[in-house]
Amino acid sequence: MTSTKQTWQERAELQLAAQEVLYREARLLDERRFDEWLDLFTDDGVYSLPITLSDDPREPALIRDSKAGMEERVFRLTKTLAHAQNPPSRTQHDVTNIEVGDLRDGQLEVFCNQTVHEMRTGDVFHVGLAEPRLLTARCRYLFVPDSGWRIKEKTCLLIDREYPIYNLTFIF
Amino acid sequence: MTPQKFSPGRTGILDDKVGDLVIEDSGRFRVHSDIYVNQEIFGLEMTRIFESTWVYVAHESMIPNPGDYCTATIGRQPVIVSRDDDGQIHVLFNRCAHRGSVVCREERGHASTFRCPYHGWMYRNDGSLIGAAQRSGYPEDFGEWGLRLAKVPRVQSYRGLVFASVADDGESLMERLAGVRWYIDAWCDRSPQGEVTVPAGAHRYEYPGNWKMQMENGVDGYHGNYVHESFAHILERSGERNATDITRARNRVGSRNFAKGLHHGDGLLEREDGMLGTYDTRSVPEYREQIAEAYGRERMEEILTQRNIFIFPNLYLFESHIRVIRPVAVDKTYVEVYPTTLVGAGAEFNKARLREHQRFFGPASFGQPDDIEIFVCAQTGVNVDAMPWMELSRGMAREYVNELGETVSHSTDENPQRAMYREWRKWMTSEEGLR
Numbered sequence A: 001m002t003s004t005k006q007t008w009q010e011r012a013e014l015q016l017a018a019q020e021v022l023y024r025e026a027r028l029l030d031e032r033r034f035d036e037w038l039d040l041f042t043d044d045g046v047y048s049l050p051i052t053l054s055d056d057p058r059e060p061a062l063i064r065d066s067k068a069g070m071e072e073r074v075f076r077l078t079k080t081l082a083h084a085q086n087p088p089s090r091t092q093h094d095v096t097n098i099e100v101g102d103l104r105d106g107q108l109e110v111f112c113n114q115t116v117h118e119m120r121t122g123d124v125f126h127v128g129l130a131e132p133r134l135l136t137a138r139c140r141y142l143f144v145p146d147s148g149w150r151i152k153e154k155t156c157l158l159i160d161r162e163y164p165i166y167n168l169t170f171i172f
Numbered sequence B: 001m002t003p004q005k006f007s008p009g010r011t012g013i014l015d016d017k018v019g020d021l022v023i024e025d026s027g028r029f030r031v032h033s034d035i036y037v038n039q040e041i042f043g044l045e046m047t048r049i050f051e052s053t054w055v056y057v058a059h060e061s062m063i064p065n066p067g068d069y070c071t072a073t074i075g076r077q078p079v080i081v082s083r084d085d086d087g088q089i090h091v092l093f094n095r096c097a098h099r100g101s102v103v104c105r106e107e108r109g110h111a112s113t114f115r116c117p118y119h120g121w122m123y124r125n126d127g128s129l130i131g132a133a134q135r136s137g138y139p140e141d142f143g144e145w146g147l148r149l150a151k152v153p154r155v156q157s158y159r160g161l162v163f164a165s166v167a168d169d170g171e172s173l174m175e176r177l178a179g180v181r182w183y184i185d186a187w188c189d190r191s192p193q194g195e196v197t198v199p200a201g202a203h204r205y206e207y208p209g210n211w212k213m214q215m216e217n218g219v220d221g222y223h224g225n226y227v228h229e230s231f232a233h234i235l236e237r238s239g240e241r242n243a244t245d246i247t248r249a250r251n252r253v254g255s256r257n258f259a260k261g262l263h264h265g266d267g268l269l270e271r272e273d274g275m276l277g278t279y280d281t282r283s284v285p286e287y288r289e290q291i292a293e294a295y296g297r298e299r300m301e302e303i304l305t306q307r308n309i310f311i312f313p314n315l316y317l318f319e320s321h322i323r324v325i326r327p328v329a330v331d332k333t334y335v336e337v338y339p340t341t342l343v344g345a346g347a348e349f350n351k352a353r354l355r356e357h358q359r360f361f362g363p364a365s366f367g368q369p370d371d372i373e374i375f376v377c378a379q380t381g382v383n384v385d386a387m388p389w390m391e392l393s394r395g396m397a398r399e400y401v402n403e404l405g406e407t408v409s410h411s412t413d414e415n416p417q418r419a420m421y422r423e424w425r426k427w428m429t430s431e432e433g434l435r
């Protein structure tokens, strides 16, 4: 989905700028720098992992966080005894297939694929621990280039979004 | 490489000893931890419980129109729940009469016929055989062999909940639900029109543990202060509720704060509206007015009491959702969580309910994953042979039996779990279960 209004050089520049934020986001999450991760989002930012593609507000989502919701999520991860994250997840976010879409009303649409390798640490003999798992999603971002490339929307469509998932209490 | 974990399945439980896994004596109630790890016991549970009793298979709103279908399992057997062209609901075994292939591989859809992928036999959505491909290979009387998608013998709905039983006979669904029916009614009547529906999507989770961990937990009022400490602090941070108040509310004796054990293994937690800081309908007076108008004020208080209702062996009705337990293996379970829409309660109210629901329930939420983590902790622990008993004795000295025959005790007591295991033992050892 390329915009005819841009030359390929312009698109390459946008793509590099977006890529830089995406890689940085991945690293912040993997290094558990969650407060800095929050700062990547605009104040009206939304982070969501839908289950269905419907716009029906009656449809549940795995995650549909406003900025306040994201802050709550980070609070839970960093300041409370969350059993599902004790021991915590170790993650590795891989970002690929970055593709720049339309720049419209000061917002740039960017697509990418993300694969998260996740593993809970802890006693190797315990059920559920020390088992590497793979979660993978097609993602769509909306960036606001003029506000320091902050993220207005992050939507991740997990490949197994409507199927049984064991533990999604880390940040995808 | 993933190391070898404890291998599930201590074996050697003799069939005639299965009743001894539940011990009840004065003041003490125990179940043996083999019931969570033994493969043979799991097999017996599938045939003697899931494939003998009434089990929940679907909600009618999942298949609203003629031709709609969804799939489910009864124990280990795949079934199709379909609505035929006349609107009647059938539960059909998903097994071609020819050589065993499933005839439907989608989980939900719309079809007036099912075509077997192997040799192309065609069935109507009521299960009858339309015809075999290349019919001339079969004799004249082929049509009289009675071939079709076998019907699950007994199918009945109550207020939108579709139940099925693989047993040819036994008590009717109404007899089965007699003790819990009042609570199902109250749950449905949270809708001013008495109608609850489920959306297309659901939260589903799996965990590497036995299905009974989930069965026990949904009406366990004892764990909240410890397992959900994280959520209490989230509510405190947002200014909704003080964490100590939540702890105190859970511990409170005297006011409406009960656990109930019912006949047939059913049970519930029953707590005052809004006691735990979420789903407090007192903050939505318009909704309360609607309920009062539809059912009267006195009934409104009964309806809006917060309940977690368990219907043995695989169904939970929570204020916000329907939860279905689907055992996969002795140490693997799927759980489906269908958030409900209260018909007539208004789009905004339902939206707010869903938002609040999603905060606590689902694999990425701030509540339920902590329960699941505990199931998995227990699944490792129950491998210890030195202390093989689960103590389910809490509250035996203070519980009482009310005029309805329900065992009533403090919400932190284990009387609902005792009801479950009495029923579990009944089916695991009875003639009916042995059928």
Ligand code: FES
Pocket: B096, B097, B098, B099, B100, B101, B116, B117, B118, B119, B120, B121
């Ligand atoms: S198995 Fe179905 S047609 Fe042969």
Ligand SMILES: [Fe+2]
Pocket: B217, B223, B224, B227, B228, B371
């Ligand atoms: Fe819980």
